[in-house]
Amino acid sequence: MLSFLQGKSAASVNSGLFGVSLADQAKTDYSSFALKSKREFGARKSSVAVRAQAVVTTPAINSDTVQGKKTLRKGNVVITGASSGLGLATAKALAETGKWHVIMACRDFLKAEKAAKSAGMAKESYTIMHLDLASLDSVRQFVDNFKRSGRPLDVLVCNAAVYQPTAKQPSFTADGFELSVGTNHLGHFLLSRLLLDDMKQSDYPSKRLIIVGSITGNTNTLAGNVPPKANLGDLRGLAGGLNELNSSAMIDGGDFDGAKAYKDSKVCNMLTMQEFHRLYHEDTGITFASLYPGCIATTGLFREHIPLFRLLFPPFQKFITKGFVSEEEAGKRLAQVVSDPSLTKSGVYWSWNQASASFENQLSPEASDAAKARKIWKLSDKLVGLA
Numbered sequence: 346m347l348s349f350l351q352g353k354s355a356a357s358v359n360s361g362l363f364g365v366s367l368a369d370q371a372k373t374d375y376s377s378f379a380l381k382s383k384r385e386f387g388a389r390k391s392s393v394a395v396r397a398q399a400v401v402t403t404p405a406i407n408s409d410t411v412q413g414k415k416t417l418r419k420g421n422v423v424i425t426g427a428s429s430g431l432g433l434a435t436a437k438a439l440a441e442t443g444k445w446h447v448i449m450a451c452r453d454f455l456k457a458e459k460a461a462k463s464a465g466m467a468k469e470s471y472t473i474m475h476l477d478l479a480s481l482d483s484v485r486q487f488v489d490n491f492k493r494s495g496r497p498l499d500v501l502v503c504n505a506a507v508y509q510p511t512a513k514q515p516s517f518t519a520d521g522f523e524l525s526v527g528t529n530h531l532g533h534f535l536l537s538r539l540l541l542d543d544m545k546q547s548d549y550p551s552k553r554l555i556i557v558g559s560i561t562g563n564t565n566t567l568a569g570n571v572p573p574k575a576n577l578g579d580l581r582g583l584a585g586g587l588n589e590l591n592s593s594a595m596i597d598g599g600d601f602d603g604a605k606a607y608k609d610s611k612v613c614n615m616l617t618m619q620e621f622h623r624l625y626h627e628d629t630g631i632t633f634a635s636l637y638p639g640c641i642a643t644t645g646l647f648r649e650h651i652p653l654f655r656l657l658f659p660p661f662q663k664f665i666t667k668g669f670v671s672e673e674e675a676g677k678r679l680a681q682v683v684s685d686p687s688l689t690k691s692g693v694y695w696s697w698n699q700a701s702a703s704f705e706n707q708l709s710p711e712a713s714d715a716a717k718a719r720k721i722w723k724l725s726d727k728l729v730g731l732a
């Protein structure tokens with residue numbers, strides 16, 4: 346029963362090593378390296394650009410030795426939507442280790458600043474940079490600003506999302522795409538395509554691109570069978586631009602449904618991760634991963650749901666489905682995918698069992714359909730202006 350709830354196959358039942366080969370482990374087991382304390386560059390605003398230049402020349406593993414051990418510089422991780430919920434909890438968890446500098450890529454600078462402060466994040470542990478994923482111009486601007494900052498990019502976490510469960514009509518991004526798929530998928534698609542080169546250039550020992558997925562996009566689970574179910578169909582709506590002019594606002598060409606659009610966007614996220622893996626893992630060594638962090642029923646994701654839902658959903662998940670997870674716990678899980686030396690396997694969709702141990706989960710047939718992944722990649726390339 347548990348396996349049905351979580352969509353895991355008998356074969357993928359968690360082993361101590363979570364399916365990571367010993368060779369992979371040895372290659373990236375740098376956790377014991379002493380961290381050389383170094384002054385962090387980086388003011389907290391995007392104007393940090395010039396001051397951060399010196400970071401470029403910092404090798405990931407410093408040849409200086411501290412008591413005979415090699416030292417590793419701080420990793421630089423970009424987290425989209427780090428102003429609340431999972432993104433903020435992950436930023437905090439990583440910042441607290443002292444091993445990461447977090448670039449909080451957020452649409453609302455002030456909100457992000459307040460969130461970081463009230464989470465107790467040390468000033469020098471983060472930089473906030475503006476990013477509105479609902480505008481391709483803003484994505485390009487963010488990438489330019491990031492490149493100008495001179496920071497190496499070691500890990501990118503595509504976390505931000507919007508969910509419009511009660512919308513009767515679609516709303517649209519600056520470029521005219523239905524908002525949920527436009528933000529959650531297309532914005533992140535352009536962002537990660539444009540930042541891949543930066544990741545390639547980084548000399549950090551374990552580089553990762555992580556795209557947050559969800560159980561609700563996977564129809565091999567109970568949660569994924571709650572209507573409306575994700576279904577991308579033959580992608581005719583996506584091909585038409587999701588703008589309700591040439592096509593439907595929905596990927597499958599059907600009538601608008603905000604909850605379905607969100608679940609469809611998560612399927613795109615999980616397929617994009619796999620296509621990245623197929624195209625780039627071998628050549629770049631970058632780890633591509635997705636995950637379902639658990640049901641974080643208290644986050645801002647449900648801000649547009651009816652008040653009764655927001656009231657009942659957390660106890661329902663806590664006491665009935667037992668799928669509930671706190672923001673703090675979920676943040677630790679995503680932080681593991683960012684930095685844990687045992688989670689370096691690429692192409693994996695991670696989940697956690699009741700004892701909070703990670704395992705490689707199985708995706709639904711649609712969320713693991715390689716041919717569909719390729720088609721979505723090509724169509725998305727056109728929509729974001731890369732092809």
Ligand code: LMG
Pocket residue numbers: 510511567570571572573604654657658660661664
């Ligand atoms: C849609 O409704 C809306 O239409 C849409 O607009 C959007 O809001 C969307 O996802 C958001 O929801 C969906 C939902 C509305 O409808 C249902 O859930 C209908 C029930 C259908 C049941 C489907 C179960 C699936 C089972 C499928 C299994 C099949 C497996 C097939 C595979 C077989 C392979 C062998 O429903 C609601 O809105 C209900 C609200 C639910 C929220 C939580 C309710 C909690 C109620 C319980 C209260 C508990 C309180 C706490 C208790 C504390 C205990 C101490």
Ligand code: NDP
Pocket residue numbers: 425426427428429430431432450451452453456476477478479480503504505506507528557558559560611637638639640641642643644645646647
């Ligand atoms: P939140 O609403 O708390 O966080 C979403 C974040 O995305 C916010 O920081 C929000 O910014 C940001 N965001 C939204 N739109 C944009 C945009 N256009 N540009 C930039 N940032 C934007 O939700 P969660 O923390 O729950 O969601 C985080 C991720 O976790 C999502 O990918 C979601 O799909 C996934 N997830 C969540 C689950 C849950 O149970 N909550 C379960 C499974 C997956 P702002 O603060 O300005 O609104």
Ligand code: PMR
Pocket residue numbers: 350508510559560561562567568571604607608639640641666668
């Ligand atoms: Mg679900 C094991 C059962 C399980 C889990 C893990 C989730 C997660 N949900 C489960 C079951 C059920 N849900 C059941 C039986 C119902 C019918 C009462 C149900 C309903 C429900 C609704 C109406 N659930 C929801 C909603 C939402 O609006 C949320 C959603 O679909 O957002 C897209 C949601 C969720 N349930 C989850 C999770 C993780 C979510 C939200 C977020 C997400 O997937 O990103």
